[in-house]
Amino acid sequence: MQENLSNMIRVALIGSTGYTALEVARILLSHxxxxxxxxxxxxxxxxPLSEIHPSLAGRCDVALQPFDPKTIAENADVAMCCLPHGASAESVRDLALAGIRVIDFSADFRLSSVPLYEKWYGVTHPWPDRVGNVVYGMPEFFGDEIANADVVANPGCYPTSAIMPLAPLVKAGLIEADDIIVDSKSGVSGAGRxxxxGTxxxxxxxxxxxxxxxxHRHGPEMQDLIHRIADKTVNVLFTPHLTPMDRGILSTIYARPVLQDNxxxxxxxxxxxxxxxxTYRDHPFVHVVDHLPATKHVAMTNHVQMTVRVSGNEDQPGRVIIVCAIDNLSKGASGAAIQNMNVMFGIDQMTGL
Amino acid sequence: MQENLSNMIRVALIGSTGYTALEVARILLSHxxxxxxxxxxxxxxxxPLSEIHPSLAGRCDVALQPFDPKTIAENADVAMCCLPHGASAESVRDLALAGIRVIDFSADFRLSSVPLYEKWYGVTHPWPDRVGNVVYGMPEFFGDEIANADVVANPGCYPTSAIMPLAPLVKAGLIEADDIIVDSKSGVSGAGRxxxxGTxxxxxxxxxxxxxxxxHRHGPEMQDLIHRIADKTVNVLFTPHLTPMDRGILSTIYARPVLQDNxxxxxxxxxxxxxxxxTYRDHPFVHVVDHLPATKHVAMTNHVQMTVRVSGNEDQPGRVIIVCAIDNLSKGASGAAIQNMNVMFGIDQMTGL
Amino acid sequence: MQENLSNMIRVALIGSTGYTALEVARILLSHxxxxxxxxxxxxxxxxPLSEIHPSLAGRCDVALQPFDPKTIAENADVAMCCLPHGASAESVRDLALAGIRVIDFSADFRLSSVPLYEKWYGVTHPWPDRVGNVVYGMPEFFGDEIANADVVANPGCYPTSAIMPLAPLVKAGLIEADDIIVDSKSGVSGAGRxxxxGTxxxxxxxxxxxxxxxxHRHGPEMQDLIHRIADKTVNVLFTPHLTPMDRGILSTIYARPVLQDNxxxxxxxxxxxxxxxxTYRDHPFVHVVDHLPATKHVAMTNHVQMTVRVSGNEDQPGRVIIVCAIDNLSKGASGAAIQNMNVMFGIDQMTGL
Amino acid sequence: MQENLSNMIRVALIGSTGYTALEVARILLSHxxxxxxxxxxxxxxxxPLSEIHPSLAGRCDVALQPFDPKTIAENADVAMCCLPHGASAESVRDLALAGIRVIDFSADFRLSSVPLYEKWYGVTHPWPDRVGNVVYGMPEFFGDEIANADVVANPGCYPTSAIMPLAPLVKAGLIEADDIIVDSKSGVSGAGRxxxxGTxxxxxxxxxxxxxxxxHRHGPEMQDLIHRIADKTVNVLFTPHLTPMDRGILSTIYARPVLQDNxxxxxxxxxxxxxxxxTYRDHPFVHVVDHLPATKHVAMTNHVQMTVRVSGNEDQPGRVIIVCAIDNLSKGASGAAIQNMNVMFGIDQMTGL
Known part of the structure; x- marks a missing residue:
């Protein structure tokens, strides 16, 4: 299957013991x-990686190595950095300086400014020069930048489920930007391994x-990114919930419509x-559906399902209720990373997904 | 254990095959x-009832009978009517006319007016005279009326989780009555057997x-009851969610505080x-807690846990977020019914719960 | 509820942070x-104990103390010792010497001999004099001894599900003693908190x-206790399984019948x-049923359901298959402990269960 | 993605509303x-098929048609027949006679003889001529026959988990053929939609x-197929269990080793x-592992994990315990069907899996 090695994108996994790392490895098995x-x-x-993740037994023969940027840069074309917030930025810097392109799963380069980052993450940023200067890895909005990026900030799971339905509506002026509630329900894998x-x-x-x-730190990430995409300041009240399932995020979003006559x-x-x-006509992973999405409809996929309802009596529209479902480990993490990688290396973004 | 039969409240179960009926039978085993x-x-x-519900095997020897109000009234002091909406009202009427006190699990006598009922339930009410004239079975607010009632309308599961925290706050004028969102997550047993x-x-x-x-029909029930308790018209936007667990309701409630200076x-x-x-100082089932309640904290009990959070920056309070957890089959149905029965018969309301 | 304090059995909980301790506290709330x-x-x-176990919030106001045998003996009539194997024996000894009756949840006093214990538990026994001299807390077989015991060894969860159906059949000579397979499936709570x-x-x-x-250490416990009850040496092959549910043990047991003519x-x-x-006619917690028991039928109860099937063609009986369901935290641990306590203090063994 | 239509194997799905049909459609999305x-x-x-299975929304635009063998044969190269036992045989016959190759998910052509089928399935077989003359779709044993088959009997889920570890050991004379117990635990999807x-x-x-x-009907299927592969009569006692999970089968198998000196x-x-x-050296889906397999290790894959343990004291080996894990919907149904299709059409058997 992999005879033509010269044509393969070589991937390095940095921090391999968690669920997002396993999900990257799993997707790559059939990429x-x-x-x-x-x-x-x-x-x-x-x-062996398969000892940490027994589902890889007999299917993946990679052994775990220490972190050495030079070796990594020589043996891979892209590094998927699955380290915790704070610790990640340093490794990303070392990898980038060693000349390898990096997709960072942490929040270290997602936010627009160092003060915002340091307020919410409580640490001094180790590579402040790049903050605000790294593309947010959501190809549906930043595809061109991702294609040329040396470093990509892979989006947070909750933010993905909120930004994707909200940004286009705020940008188009269809909902009020200052009164948005995001009530999200996540599977337990979001809490790590x-x-x-509690888990x-x-x-x-x-x-x-x-x-x-x-x-929760994903609240400001939602606000920051919707602002970046829609060029409007938004106010988001965000409530996450731990839900008894492995995977999936369902965000139920409440907003006020900007009304027109009649x-x-x-x-x-x-x-x-x-x-x-x-907005999503040409984006194959995003499905605007008539039914109410369930997380099961998108589990184990990079796909997104979203829909809109409006409360109120017939001629007195009330609130807008948006429901958006993603798989937190896939479109909310590792699937998005593979999609970003595909875009970075100029291949069909759906490959392997 | 039951030698002194003359002192026991004799209970009839009407419609015995569902989960609320099983829960009544289960609680009575140790009442x-x-x-x-x-x-x-x-x-x-x-x-035998235990053939329908194998958890009762060897523990309950009641056999299922046809519905005959006269026989029921002769052999029981109170009827727990676990029939579906619409069908229930007729049986409740026949039982009440036969002289037995009734606790109705359906929504047939919960709402204040026949038009409101018929709008939401889409059927002609078979006993319209009693609509608006049956006490709502929430002893925390209507204990005196319940004590003397011939018919009690046992509350809906979702409404219980919303009314209990909201009604006192609306009544005290502490939150705006016209902008309330109830985002509820229920276990699957709420959908019946x-x-x-889908189940x-x-x-x-x-x-x-x-x-x-x-x-959802429980939205108007919330509005109607909060109005009845707080004497204020409220506007509730209600979104229920089906959650992968047997039991429990968690309601995350968004409201705006009525602000005071500074x-x-x-x-x-x-x-x-x-x-x-x-409000709940003397109500032993209701616990206003500092931690964030989980449905597991109240599972298999008639207890309620609730707490309040406020968003915003220190001196700019934003929204009020209330979290309330109940067990949908117990305080949301059968536990409340037993509590109502205890009040109706003048015994400690916690007996058996 | 507790006005007549002088009539209450006062219970001390030793080692209070795990699931069995919570289950004891929970049962005592309505005892x-x-x-x-x-x-x-x-x-x-x-x-407060309720901070460790938030389901007790507002329902139990006991605060956690250090372990002091004298204080415990002064303030309680019985100690429920929920410490890990090895650590438990020492505390049990100190409590017993301080004059308080003890129910030990660990395996430290379950086995008949010190060598057997030390082989399987890999530690030197701190109180070897009492090994083989402590009653096994299964009132269905050892009720009289329990009634008078100063120390009771509360049975293991898996052993309970195997001993209860097997011991009477081995004792009566109805199955071969040397060829028994116990394939057990347990909920995750059995693995502790x-x-x-892995959990x-x-x-x-x-x-x-x-x-x-x-x-697994519960294999020799099964063999030892069946031998003690049935006075026959048995050979049990035991396989436990971790099953995705909170509670419950289902044991599927394979044995060979001792055949009679025709x-x-x-x-x-x-x-x-x-x-x-x-065997179980007068034992109210044990139900020999016709249906195939599910763990759900006994969840949250001290009850046991068991049944027998026989394979083979009509006149060629093959193997005996026994299915036995218990709740691992209740009859498999804390429920049994309460039942033992009831027997020790001469009250109806079903009280509170 | 599908520009080169002439090179694609065209697949017809017969009986599309169940879980195995959805699993076929899901796998084909990335085949x-x-x-x-x-x-x-x-x-x-x-x-639309995606209305029945909302996870296909926006990803599959096939609409459901009535069953017409001629139309199917014109528009597809292979039919996946997901109909119930009994009903399937007739459709398989009509499809085969219309000239299309068929993979039958039912048990109708799995067993060797009409009497065995009619004894266990209780119906008259509609196409008895082909019984015993259809290859069993397990490429690990019957790859050559599958490559040339017009009809393939796709294996049962439980039998797959038992035959794969047992057949090679029986054939090699390493375990006794007349004393085998298969204790299987299956996810709920095995019970259909x-x-x-009960579900x-x-x-x-x-x-x-x-x-x-x-x-259970899968007991004779295990015996029949192990006999076919190993050329020895075997006696299998089979106990299935319903386990609270969507997918997966774990079979714990007990057998007696054929012992050699010392x-x-x-x-x-x-x-x-x-x-x-x-046996499985060249079979890429089968992994003989050292660890104890969990169903999660193979969930959502066509892979099999198995291992062996032996009970007893060092020089007194007791019983052989084999544990085998598969995904019941994949290797136990639809994955195996795709693997069979790949073999039938001469492409790499792992394609799409």
Whole structure:
């Protein structure tokens, strides 16, 4: 399958023990134009990657190496950096300086300014020069920049589910920018693979709970990016919930429509659906659907389903309710990264996805 | 255990095959002052109740009978009517006329007016005289009326999770009444025990989805009851979600605070928490907590946990976010019914719960 | 509820942060003749128990104390010792010497001999004098001894599900003692509440796996206890499985019938069912049922459901297949402990269960 | 993506509303050499396939047609027949006679003889001439016959998990053929997509139960196929269990080793592992692993993981315990069907999988 090695994009996995790293490896197993050539880990150096992730047994023979930018740059064309926030920026810098293109899964280069980053992440940024100067890896809006980027900031999972439906509607002036609520429900994989009480099976199973109300770091990321795309300041109140499922994010979004004369529930709904359909006509992963999306409809895929409803009585339209479903590990992380890689290397963005 | 039969409240179960009926039977197994004496079912007449619900095997020897109001009234002191909306009202009427007190699990007597009922339930009400004249079975607000009632309208599951935190805050004028969003997440048991595609394991598992956005019948029930308790017209936008768990409702509620001079995030939050604590001081099932409630914290109990958060920067309070967790089958249905029964028969409301 | 304090059994909880401790506390909340008076914890001293277990919020006001046998003996009538294997024996000894009766949840006093214990648990036993001299807390077989015991060894979860159906059949000579396979499936709570990779939600969810095949410590416990009850040496091959659910153990047990002349599938099956029914006639928690038990039928209860099938063609009976379902946290741990406590203090064994 | 239509294998889906049909459609979405051209359904004729399966929204534009063999044969190269047992044989016959190659998901052509089929399936076989004359679609054993077949009997899900580890060991004479127990645990999708009480979320969730003990139709299928492959009569006792997860089968298999002089636990284990490794050396979907497989390791893939353990003390080997994990919808149904199709059309068997 991989006889023609010279034509394959060689991928390095930096920080290989978590769920997003496994998802990258999994997708690459059936990617016809890219292959995993290196994987690094501080904690499990020397072990086969398939020992950390038994689903790869017999399917992937990469062994874990220490992090060495030079070796990585020699043996890979792109590095997928799956390190935690804060720790990531340094590795991204070292990799970029070693001459390899990087897709950074952390939040370290997503936000527009150093003060905003340092306020929300509570650390001094190790490479402040590049902050505000790294493309946000959402090809639906920044495809051209991604194609030429040396570093790509892979989007956050919750922000993806909110920015994709909201940015086009705010930009088109169809909803009020200053009164938006994003009520999101995420599968447990979003909390990572480090053992913690709250993500034990018997704590998370058969239970749903909100957390980090109005204080989650993905709130400012939503605001920052919608502002960047729509050129309008927005105010987003964001509430994440831990939901008893492995994967998936469902965001239920409440906004106020900008009304026109004689608007009805139906006319508002049609106008917003039309705007979304128009925005995503040529974007094969985004589906503006009539039904109410469930996370199961997009699980294990890079696809997005979204729809719009409008409350109120017939000729008194009330609020706009948008529902958007993604897979948090795929379009919310590793699938988006592969899509970005495809765009960076000039191949069909759907390859392997 | 039941030697002193003359002191026991005798309970009839009307419509015995669903989850709320099982939950009533389960609670009665360890209720020291009430016992199940009759259970009816149209579809499974003659069978032991424990054949329909194998968890009762060896623990309950009641057999299913046809519905006969006279027999029921002779052999029971109270009827728990677990029939579907529409069908229930007729049976409630026949039972009440036969002289037995009734707790109705359906929505047939919850709303204040016949037009409101007929608009939302799409049927002609079979006993319109009693509509608006039946107490709503929430002892925390209507205890005295329940104590003397012949018929009690047992509250809806979603409404319980919204009315309990909202009504006291609206009544006290602490939040705006006209801009409330209730985003609720329910376990699958809320959808009943009749086989349907949407509640099959492989459809509901590993998935979350919204349904009936801005069109669910529990929205008007919330509005109607908060109005009845707080004497103010409220506007509630209600979105229910099907969540992959057996039991539980988590409602995340968004409202605007009524601000006072020099209010801060902290002062608003404290005022609302104090109001809720004050309201529920003497109500043993309701807990105003500092932590963020999870449905697991109240699963299999009649207890309620609620808390308040306020968004915004320190001296610019934004929105109020209330989180309320109940068990949909217990405080949202059968537990509340037992609590109502306890109040109706003058015993400690916590008995058996 | 607790006005008549002098009549209540006062319970101390030793090691309060795990799931079995929570289950004891939960059951005691509605136990009319016992109450929690003390709870100890090394790691969370000073905190309210309800902070460790938020489901107790507003329902239990005990604070965590350090372990002091004298204080415990003064303030409680019985100690429920929920410490890990090895660590438990020492505390049990100190408590017993301080004069308080103890129910030990660990395996430290379950086995008959010190060598057997030390072989399987790999530690030197701190109180070897009592090994083989502590009653096994299964009131269905050892009720009289339990009633008078100062220390009770609460049974293991898997052993309970195997011993209860097997011991009577082996004792009556109805199955071969030397060829028994116990294939058990347990909910994840059996693995405890300490954060570990294998019990993270995203590892255990949507997956089933065997572990510790033919090497789990509960295998020798099954053999030892069946031998003690049936007075026959048995050979049990035991395979536990981690199953994606909170609670419950289902044991599917394979054995060979001792055949009689003209035996048929039907005659063998009837004989074994009759033996089990006869054994458990007066034991209210054990139900010999015709249907195939599911763990859900006994979840959140101290009840046991078991049944027998026989393979083969009509007049050529093959193997006996026994299915037994319990709740691992209740009859497999805390429910059994409460049942033992009830027996020790001479009250109805079903009280609170 | 599909410009070069002439090179694509055109696939017809017969009976499109169930989970196996969806799984075929899903796999074909990313199969580079095959495409779905027709889908039939009696119940939903005219609707888009993506309305029945919302995960296909925007990704598949096939509409459901009535079943017409001639049209199907003109527009497809192979028919995947996902109809129920009994109903399938007739359609398979009509399709085969119309000249299209067929992969039959039902059990109608799996067994060797008409009497065996009619005994276990309770219906008169509509095309008895072909029974015993259709290749069993397990390319690991019957690859050459599959390559030339007009009709392929796609294997049952449970049998796949048992035959793959057992057949090579029986054939090599390494285990006793007359004393095999297969204790299998399956995800709920194996029970199909027709609404039934037992597969409702709230019945199957948080519960595990055995069913059809010693009477499931897949027992004789295991015996028949192992006999066909190993040329030895085997006796299999089969117990299936419904497990709370969407997908996956774990079979825990108990057998007796054929011992050699001086055998130890270790030597028996090594010999059996070596035999399995040798058998599957060139079969890329089968992995003989050292770790204990979990169903999650193979979920959403066509891969198989298996391992061997041996009970007993060092120099007294006891029983052989084999654990085998597959995805019931993939290698247990639709993945195997795609693998068979790949073999039938002479392309790499891993294509699209």
């Amino acid at each position: 016809e134009k890219a292959e995993l050539t290196i994987a690094t880990s501080r904690s499990d150096e020397g072990k 480090s053992p913690k009480l 034990l099976y018997c704590e998370a199973n058969e239970s749903i709970a909100a957390y980090a109300i109005a204080s 608007d009805t529930v139906e006319s508002v709904s049609s106008r917003l659906m039309a705007q979304l359909r128009d | 020291e002052k009430a016992e199940l004496t009759i259970a009816t079912s149209r579809s499974d007449e003659g069978k 009749s086989p349907k595609l 099959l394991y492989c459809e509901a598992n590993e998935s979350i989805a919204a349904y009936a956005i801005a069109s 209010d801060t995030v902290e002062s608003v939050s404290s005022r609302l928490m104090a109001q809720l604590r004050d | 009319e003749k016992a109450e929690l008076t003390i709870a100890t914890s090394r790691s969370d001293e000073g905190k 300490s954060p570990k990779l 993270l939600y995203c590892e255990a969810n949507e997956s089933i796996a065997a572990y510790a095949i033919a090497s 035996d048929t599938v039907e005659s063998v099956s009837s004989r074994l069912m009759a033996q089990l029914r006869d | 580079e050499k095959a495409e779905l051209t027709i889908a039939t359904s009696r119940s939903d004729e005219g609707k 027709s609404p039934k009480l 409702l979320y709230c019945e199957a969730n948080e519960s595990i139960a055995a069913y059809a003990i010693a009477s 055998d130890t636990v270790e030597s028996v284990s090594s010999r059996l592992m070596a035999q399995l490794r040798d």
